[in-house]
Amino acid sequence: MKNPGLTWRRREALRILAACMADWWLPRCLFAQRTSTPRKRERRVIVVTFGGGVRYEDTLARDGWVNIPHLASDLVPQGLVYPVARHEGLTGHFNSTGALVTGSRQNVDAYGSEAPVTPTIFELFRKEHALPPEEAWVIATNKSFGLMGGSKLRSFGDPYSANVVLPKQLLISTIKAAVSTNAGPGVEDRRALAERMMLALDEGYEGFGWRVYESGRALGAELKATLAKSLIDYFNDPATPTSGDELTFFMTKEIMNRLAPSLLVVNFWDIDIAHYGAYSLYLEAIRRTDRLVHELWQHVQSLPQYRDRTTLIVVPEMGRDSDVAGNGFANHRSGDESCRRVWLVAVGAGVPKGAGTERPIRTVDVAPTVAQILGFKMAECEGKPLAELAF
Amino acid sequence: MQFNAALTGDAATLARQHGEMLARLPATVHAFILVELEKWPMLFGPEQRYQRALLEHLSRVPTGELDQAVSGIGRIEAESGVNRLGERNPARFQDEAQALLRKRGLIVDWRGEVDGFFQKVDPVLEATLYAADARRRLVVQLYGGGIAVQRDRLWKRFKGVGLRLPLNLEGTNATEPFLQALFGAGEPGRGGPALFAAAIESAPLDAWLIESHEALHALWKMSKTSETSETSGRNDRGTSSASLTGLSYDRLRSYRDDLTRALNRKIQSGVESPQAFAAYARSLQIVPPAGTLLYAPDILLAFVRDVLISGNGTLLMNNTFVEWAAIQALRRAQPRILVTRFGVRDRLKPFSSMVLFSQPRATDQIPVAQDPVGSFIDVEQLSYYVWLNAEKNPAYRKKTLYLFLAEGVDEMLAIRSDAPIAAQSGLTPARLSDVHATMAQWLGVSVPNGSGRPIVEILQ
Numbered sequence: 001m002k003n004p005g006l007t008w009r010r011r012e013a014l015r016i017l018a019a020c021m022a023d024w025w026l027p028r029c030l031f032a033q034r035t036s037t038p039r040k041r042e043r044r045v046i047v048v049t050f051g052g053g054v055r056y057e058d059t060l061a062r063d064g065w066v067n068i069p070h071l072a073s074d075l076v077p078q079g080l081v082y083p084v085a086r087h088e089g090l091t092g093h094f095n096s097t098g099a100l101v102t103g104s105r106q107n108v109d110a111y112g113s114e115a116p117v118t119p120t121i122f123e124l125f126r127k128e129h130a131l132p133p134e135e136a137w138v139i140a141t142n143k144s145f146g147l148m149g150g151s152k153l154r155s156f157g158d159p160y161s162a163n164v165v166l167p168k169q170l171l172i173s174t175i176k177a178a179v180s181t182n183a184g185p186g187v188e189d190r191r192a193l194a195e196r197m198m199l200a201l202d203e204g205y206e207g208f209g210w211r212v213y214e215s216g217r218a219l220g221a222e223l224k225a226t227l228a229k230s231l232i233d234y235f236n237d238p239a240t241p242t243s244g245d246e247l248t249f250f251m252t253k254e255i256m257n258r259l260a261p262s263l264l265v266v267n268f269w270d271i272d273i274a275h276y277g278a279y280s281l282y283l284e285a286i287r288r289t290d291r292l293v294h295e296l297w298q299h300v301q302s303l304p305q306y307r308d309r310t311t312l313i314v315v316p317e318m319g320r321d322s323d324v325a326g327n328g329f330a331n332h333r334s335g336d337e338s339c340r341r342v343w344l345v346a347v348g349a350g351v352p353k354g355a356g357t358e359r360p361i362r363t364v365d366v367a368p369t370v371a372q373i374l375g376f377k378m379a380e381c382e383g384k385p386l387a388e389l390a391f
Numbered sequence: 392m393q394f395n396a397a398l399t400g401d402a403a404t405l406a407r408q409h410g411e412m413l414a415r416l417p418a419t420v421h422a423f424i425l426v427e428l429e430k431w432p433m434l435f436g437p438e439q440r441y442q443r444a445l446l447e448h449l450s451r452v453p454t455g456e457l458d459q460a461v462s463g464i465g466r467i468e469a470e471s472g473v474n475r476l477g478e479r480n481p482a483r484f485q486d487e488a489q490a491l492l493r494k495r496g497l498i499v500d501w502r503g504e505v506d507g508f509f510q511k512v513d514p515v516l517e518a519t520l521y522a523a524d525a526r527r528r529l530v531v532q533l534y535g536g537g538i539a540v541q542r543d544r545l546w547k548r549f550k551g552v553g554l555r556l557p558l559n560l561e562g563t564n565a566t567e568p569f570l571q572a573l574f575g576a577g578e579p580g581r582g583g584p585a586l587f588a589a590a591i592e593s594a595p596l597d598a599w600l601i602e603s604h605e606a607l608h609a610l611w612k613m614s615k616t617s618e619t620s621e622t623s624g625r626n627d628r629g630t631s632s633a634s635l636t637g638l639s640y641d642r643l644r645s646y647r648d649d650l651t652r653a654l655n656r657k658i659q660s661g662v663e664s665p666q667a668f669a670a671y672a673r674s675l676q677i678v679p680p681a682g683t684l685l686y687a688p689d690i691l692l693a694f695v696r697d698v699l700i701s702g703n704g705t706l707l708m709n710n711t712f713v714e715w716a717a718i719q720a721l722r723r724a725q726p727r728i729l730v731t732r733f734g735v736r737d738r739l740k741p742f743s744s745m746v747l748f749s750q751p752r753a754t755d756q757i758p759v760a761q762d763p764v765g766s767f768i769d770v771e772q773l774s775y776y777v778w779l780n781a782e783k784n785p786a787y788r789k790k791t792l793y794l795f796l797a798e799g800v801d802e803m804l805a806i807r808s809d810a811p812i813a814a815q816s817g818l819t820p821a822r823l824s825d826v827h828a829t830m831a832q833w834l835g836v837s838v839p840n841g842s843g844r845p846i847v848e849i850l851q
Contacts, residue, residue: 090498090499107494107496109491212599275703275704276703276704276707276708276711277703277704277705277708277710277711277714277715277763277769277773278704278708278710278711278769279768279769279771279773280762280764280765280766280767280768280769281739281765281769283768284765301734323548323775323776323779324779328772328776329772330703330704331703335502337501
């Protein structure tokens, strides 16, 4: 049960913060600057990862359905399921998601200090169609994903990368900036505010020993301000946030509402709490991710820019170790089959309904499939387009 | 490759005696062995015996055979450039080699070759180290009162392995009488529950109690001898025949707080890499306050520190601490008796509940609440992992009786690793004193004033 006093204090604090920010950060123009005004693309793709990794047995296997009720009961009947998918690369977070967005196995620093070494879907998409940055987004709970939006290749990289938003980090920097100004309430109030807010956001399981690497492509100041304002509104909402993934979900909706990008990769990551060895919390995070995916799909249906033209692809970043051959659910380092076996569910535009195929696929197939759906070339990658989705 | 290892005493002697063979090994294997030898004073007896047996075995293998056995590892070292690294410190060499193998994309292949090598060596060593007629062992796993046990899901992970036996708890539902009936009351002058006192002989590391809370420690504290041991604090080298090894997550609280504060300060001042952070953590000279541990030699202080800084979530989750400490104790110290007692963990607080390395937080005003339902789901998995890991260990395989009990629950699970126990129905409920007598008979010890009768269905 929530402590109402504490909730009130936090809301009050956030209202003060919002007031404090109003004179200082809110943009004159609500939307980000665009480098051009290209024609809106017809098709949209949203790739959502069960970040952190989940085991097949805890999700898509018969005994796991209880943990993914929305996927199992609502989305799978509307779409296509590949129950046999495999992640073949390194079983770390950055490299496994890197493989998803490049179509090739990656072998870069596990803590996010290096960008992928082959082109990402974002760069190829934007470059081929001369699209502005607002057309491609990565929204990630995992704070090591700052460089996930673009590769380190000279002919690609920053000019063509996706916008990368790490919502919690954005809120932290917003708070820090707000309390460092002289405008608004007294300094002591702001200190108390800062302390309270920083504590509220300091989720330790992603704080262990590594820093946040800034995205190569910095968000525009006005765009950043718009998103920061959204976060403040969010915290004032009666639906109090409870996790990093809730925040990521909120931010994803904001970006969809305001900018309607054609390509989004959403990384939910609360599941990685499994590293703390609490199986119940791991299962709880899986259920939360399942719910958020379902709510995201409902949000897609509610927006004219997305309804009937969006393909949603849901895939775990990787698996986690098996109990017997590996080190158990808490880890993903054994490289055993449980650590590699995943699944993929697709729903929406172009996806056959209520279908499934036992044909084995690989997570590197996601990127060329996205390329085929959005109509850009992805010649040099390890994966192959999934024929059932990309036609 | 020549390494400069900081070796003393027996470790230096071993390295010298087997120097020729070590020099023939691929650098990564050579460095691994030297790193282990460097830790010699902090290795438990079984670990030292393993290293000694490994060196002696490898020295006996003919040169050509040994070269052949490690050729795959050598090939990957050459391909990755590991064999050209100039670092002479074995631990730093290991770090550099790992980084290089990772960078070259050869870490998985290298690990496969190393696993393959040890899969051939280990059975030979096991035959030497673990005699078929070695002493029997006992692992008891308890769910503390307060955990919301769901009877229809209890021990479900074991999927029918072992015998489920009804219990007659008659007046022993609560924690203290439950534990007293199960392990026997302390015997004046011998210290602690009679079962342990009789079974541990002269080595405190032969029996371990690992728990989330303090109930097992409280049971031990009832004896005069253990009180004496405790008041002498961590400087007590625990040579008393009545001592045993006890780790309690709750009792370690001030130590955990000190540790987390130190780690937090380091994080705030900047961390180069996870490896550097781990090295810093290992270098910390913080020790638990006097009286925290029942038995506190340096090797155990190092063990506790390693469990807290290297185990997933062990600093934050009481039951994770119990599981990880138990698994490490089974692997490293190989006690004859291990008792784990899981408890109720705290509920996570919205958005702010996982504040690693910054406890205690003066400004944290959210009251602590317990999560008995989540705790049950957790301990079902964790107790299963303790069992799985014990059975992977040749010291326990085919020699161990595993008992699983939940306080206040009139049922238990018994697994014998040497023989399957047939499932039976219509069994007469056993009393906890019968379970006590069964454990004593299994271990081959006599306990005074025992009123229970050994459970035939388990022992036959």
